[in-house]
Amino acid sequence: xxxxxxxxxxxxxxxxxxxxxxxxxxxxxxxxxxxxxxxxxxxxxxxxxxxxxxxxxxxxxxxxxxxxxxxxxxxxxxxxxxxxxxxxxxxxxxxxxxxxxxxxxxxxxxxxxxxxxxxxxxxxxxxxxxxxx
Amino acid sequence: xxxxxxxxxxxxxxxxxxxxxxxxxxxxxxxxxxxxxxxxxxxxxxxxxxxxxxxxxxxxxxxxxxxxxxxxxxxxxxxxxxxxxxxxxxxxxxxxxxxxxxxxxxxxxxxxxxxxxxxxxxxxxxxxxxxxx
Amino acid sequence: xxxxxxxxxxxxxxxxxxxxxxxxxxxxxxxxxxxxxxxxxxxxxxxxxxxxxxxxxxxxxxxxxxxxxxxxxxxxxxxxxxxxxxxxxxxxxxxxxxxxxxxxxxxxxxxxxxxxxxxxxxxxxxxxxxxxx
Amino acid sequence: xxxxxxxxxxxxxxxxxxxxxxxxxxxxxxxxxxxxxxxxxxxxxxxxxxxxxxxxxxxxxxxxxxxxxxxxxxxxxxxxxxxxxxxxxxxxxxxxxxxxxxxxxxxxxxxxxxxxxxxxxxxxxxxxxxxxx
Numbered sequence: 001x002x003x004x005x006x007x008x009x010x011x012x013x014x015x016x017x018x019x020x021x022x023x024x025x026x027x028x029x030x031x032x033x034x035x036x037x038x039x040x041x042x043x044x045x046x047x048x049x050x051x052x053x054x055x056x057x058x059x060x061x062x063x064x065x066x067x068x069x070x071x072x073x074x075x076x077x078x079x080x081x082x083x084x085x086x087x088x089x090x091x092x093x094x095x096x097x098x099x100x101x102x103x104x105x106x107x108x109x110x111x112x113x114x115x116x117x118x119x120x121x122x123x124x125x126x127x128x129x130x131x132x133x
Numbered sequence: 134x135x136x137x138x139x140x141x142x143x144x145x146x147x148x149x150x151x152x153x154x155x156x157x158x159x160x161x162x163x164x165x166x167x168x169x170x171x172x173x174x175x176x177x178x179x180x181x182x183x184x185x186x187x188x189x190x191x192x193x194x195x196x197x198x199x200x201x202x203x204x205x206x207x208x209x210x211x212x213x214x215x216x217x218x219x220x221x222x223x224x225x226x227x228x229x230x231x232x233x234x235x236x237x238x239x240x241x242x243x244x245x246x247x248x249x250x251x252x253x254x255x256x257x258x259x260x261x262x263x264x265x266x
Numbered sequence: 267x268x269x270x271x272x273x274x275x276x277x278x279x280x281x282x283x284x285x286x287x288x289x290x291x292x293x294x295x296x297x298x299x300x301x302x303x304x305x306x307x308x309x310x311x312x313x314x315x316x317x318x319x320x321x322x323x324x325x326x327x328x329x330x331x332x333x334x335x336x337x338x339x340x341x342x343x344x345x346x347x348x349x350x351x352x353x354x355x356x357x358x359x360x361x362x363x364x365x366x367x368x369x370x371x372x373x374x375x376x377x378x379x380x381x382x383x384x385x386x387x388x389x390x391x392x393x394x395x396x397x398x399x
Numbered sequence: 400x401x402x403x404x405x406x407x408x409x410x411x412x413x414x415x416x417x418x419x420x421x422x423x424x425x426x427x428x429x430x431x432x433x434x435x436x437x438x439x440x441x442x443x444x445x446x447x448x449x450x451x452x453x454x455x456x457x458x459x460x461x462x463x464x465x466x467x468x469x470x471x472x473x474x475x476x477x478x479x480x481x482x483x484x485x486x487x488x489x490x491x492x493x494x495x496x497x498x499x500x501x502x503x504x505x506x507x508x509x510x511x512x513x514x515x516x517x518x519x520x521x522x523x524x525x526x527x528x529x530x531x532x
Contacts, residue, residue, distance in 0.1 A: 004176050035180045039172035043137050047168045047433070048461030051486045071480065084481050093479045117478045166432020167313070195314030212383045213359045214337065215350050220317045270442050301446045305438035309403050313434045 002031050002099065002108040006131055007038035010099060010110055014127030015042060018115075025114030025123055026053035029099070032108050034061045042114070049113035055089070056096030056124075057111030062087055064106050067096035068121070095120030097128040135164050135232065135241040139264055140171035143232060143243055147260030148175060151248075158247030158256055159186035162232070165241050167194045175247070182246035188222070189229030189257075190244030195220055197239050200229035201254070228253030230261040268297050268365065268374040272397055273304035276365060276376055280393030281308060284381075291380030291389055292319035295365070298374050300327045308380070315379035321355070322362030322390075323377030328353055330372050333362035334387070361386030363394040373397075401430050401498065401507040405530055406437035409498060409509055413526030414441060417514075424513030424522055425452035428498070431507050433460045441513070448512035454488070455495030455523075456510030461486055463505050466495035467520070494519030496527040 007029040014027045024044035029037045041050060059067050071092035073080040084090045096111040112124040140162040147160045157177035162170045174183060192200050204225035207216040217223045229244040245257040273295040280293045290310035295303045307316060325333050337358035339346040350356045362377040378390040406428040413426045423443035428436045440449060458466045470491035473482040483489045495510040511523040 001176075004173060007173070033180070035174075036172060036183050037174050039169060040137060040140075041168075041170050043134075046462055047166075048458075048486055048489075050169050052482070055485060075480075076475075084484075089484050090481075091485060092481055164432070166430070166434060168432060192314075196312055209342075214341075215356075215358055216318070218350075218355055219321060219357060220314055223314075267442075270439060273439070299446070301440075302438060302449050303440050305435060306403060306406075307434075307436050309400075313432075316435050 002029065002037055004038065006099075006101075006107070009130040010127045011038055011040045013130035014110065014112060014123050015040065017123045017126035018042060021115075021119060021122065023115035023119050023123070025112050025120065026050050027123075027127060028053040028057040028111040030057045030061050030109050030111075032061060032106055034058050034109075037108060045114040052091055052113035053095070053111040055091035055111065056113060056120075057109045058096075059090040059092065060096035060098050060111065061109035062090070064098050066094065066098070067092055067111075068094035093117055095124050097124045099128050099131065101131050135162070135170050137171065139232075139234075139240070142263040143260045144171055144173045146263035147243065147245060147256050148173065150256045150259035151175060154248075154252060154255065156248035156252050156256070158245050158253065159183050160256075160260060161186040161190040161244045163190045163194050163242050163244075165194060165239055167191050167242075170241060178247040185224055185246035186228070186244040188224035188244065189246060189253075190242045191229075192220075192223040192225065193229035193231050193244065194242035195223070197231050199227070199231070200225055200244075201227040226250055228257050230257045232261050232264065234264050268295070268303055270304070272365075272367075272373070275396045276393045277304055277306050279396035280376065280378060280389050281306065283389045283392035284308060287381075287385060287388065289381035289385050289389070291378050291386065292316050293389075293393060294319040294323040294377045296323045296327050296375050296377075298327060298372055300324050300375075303374060311380040318357055318379035319361070319377040321357035321377065322379060322386075323375045324362075325353075325356040325358065326362035326364050326377065327375035328356070330364050332360070332364070333358055333377075334360035359383055361390050363390045365394050365397065367397050401428070401436050403437065405498075405500075405506070408529040409526045410437055410439050412529035413509065413511060413522050414439065416522045416525035417441060417511075420514075420518060420521065422514035422518050422522070424511050424519065425449050426522075426526060427452040427456040427510045429456045429460050429508050429510075431460060431505055433457050433508075436507060444513040451490055451512035452494075452510040454490035454510065455512060455519075456508045457495075458486075458489040458491065459495035459497050459510065460508035461489070463497050465493065465497070466491055466510075467493040492516055494523050496523045498527050498530065500530050
């Protein structure tokens with residue numbers, strides 16, 4: 001079970017990285033049951049990215065995998081065409097990651113949106129690492 | 134436009150009050166256009182209250198009024214039967230309040246859910262007052 | 267078929283009345299097939315009333331009746347309990363009116379929301395009368 | 400905050416351009432929070448384009464970008480496959496533009512639909528320029 005304290009550390013680590021690279025983003029933290037635990041929209045972050053940050057975190061939590069790995073399954077020629085339409089719609093590009101605690105247990109997921117896809121992934125990686133670094 | 138800093142103060146003030154009265158709650162902060170700015174679920178808060186906290190904040194932002202005032206309009210014998218069915222569904226019991234800044238401008242709304250209705254209102258009142266006290 | 271010119275006159279007449287009584291409102295004009303023809307949100311009008319103005323106009327167009335007359339049918343003891351849940355949800359309090367042209371033909375409907383229910387009806391009445399006065 | 404006066408100028412500029420090129424269209428103007436401010440369907444414009452004009456304006460407001468730029472992100476081989484499924488569904492072809500005021504601030508968005516895509520963009524460009532020309 002992800003704690004409020006852990007969620008705050010995840011968002012703070014993500015926002016610190018976002019500020020370092022100069023990209024305002026939305027950051028969503030869900031528990032392992034996909035329920036919202038904490039959220040922050042940085043000043044200047046796109047409002048269209050709120051839903052995407054939430055969707056990336058939900059997708060990562062549902063499959064315990066980075067969102068872009070799930071995206072590989074539903075690419076043309078992939079193993080699972082239409083996978084992205086299941087579960088009410090997934091977000092299958094980079095920026096959603098499972099959150100693993102210091103004991104190696106999956107306790108939730110983080111989703112980042114607002115920058116270019118590689119920037120979102122960079123920030124999500126920093127956020128997800130907050131509990132193990 | 135509500136800032137991240139303001140949103141954090143609103144949530145901190147609400148959580149401080151919630152801890153003082155011993156009730157874990159969900160707190161949602163939206164901007165004046167009803168878009169999510171920040172959210173926090175305290176440890177132990179009901180997951181069924183996440184959607185209610187979001188809905189209370191959205192309802193208060195849409196009408197620039199406390200949610201229970203909107204509830205009066207749609208009570209039996211009220212002026213606007215079925216009002217709660219508009220806008221994709223409103224939450225019309227206490228716990229959602231507009232957020233007014235020190236200059237008197239409506240800059241967003243806060244929604245609280247997880248306790249009894251009077252506790253939610255108590256906590257929302259403390260949260261909404263964070264910017265003017 | 268309601269023309270753009272007629273829709274503009276309806277909105278202008280409604281806004282003139284709204285300014286005269288000091289209530290900023292949303293005004294929606296639909297054609298007789300319930301499709302949006304024109305819309306205006308006056309400065310300061312509630313954003314939660316956008317959906318209600320649209321809903322009132324749609325309800326009036328669907329039944330060729332004032333919305334509050336339809337509301338009578340679904341009141342406790344009325345002839346048609348649950349009528350307000352049909353057609354994807356109706357708005358059954360005052361402020362939606364059919365628009366009748368100078369020849370007596372129903373060419374569309376107008377919906378007003380933002381004030382008290384009697385104010386909305388007052389403004390809708392002025393708006394709907396624009397083509398016959 | 401976009402004013403009624405600004406919205407009227409945007410629609411008038413769009414309709415003047417639409418008449419000049421002989422294409423009846425729907426024009427939607429939203430505020431920066433994606434809420435409807437004003438709408439006009441010209442006589443003869445397709446009713447199937449009402450929803451598209453609204454969707455283009457919403458998409459441009461959500462991402463502060465022309466809709467066709469967002470369309471690039473979700474093309475085959477683009478960075479964000481499935482982006483168009485987020486936010487309840489986006490409209491990612493040309494005809495939706497942010498509205499920038501004379502001070503350079505994004506105050507809303509305009510969406511145009513009813514003609515060919517390049518005509519819609521032509522008209523939207525004229526509409527969005529109304530406040531700075």
